[in-house]
Amino acid sequence: MQRTVTRDELLGNLWGQLSDAPSERTIDVHIRRLRSKLGRLSNTVRTVRGQGYRFYDHPEVVIWAAPEYSI
Numbered sequence: 001m002q003r004t005v006t007r008d009e010l011l012g013n014l015w016g017q018l019s020d021a022p023s024e025r026t027i028d029v030h031i032r033r034l035r036s037k038l039g040r041l042s043n044t045v046r047t048v049r050g051q052g053y054r055f056y057d058h059p060e061v062v063i064w065a066a067p068e069y070s071i
Helices: 005-013 023-044
Strands: 004-006 043-049 052-055
Touching: 004 005, 005 023, 005 052, 023 043
Parallel strands: none
Antiparallel strands: 004 052, 043 052
């Protein structure tokens, strides 16, 4: 199932509730760099205007989550 992930959700999961958390534009920069690294598969990460980002399945791309208690 595909769902849209908001910039606020990404910021909260990556930086938590830190008082010096970066702005939402930081997420845009990281997404741009991710797309650059994905090259021809960059369309697996799509912008949902005014909402956030959506990740689409592709047979050549595996999206996984790090273990909850990783160091």
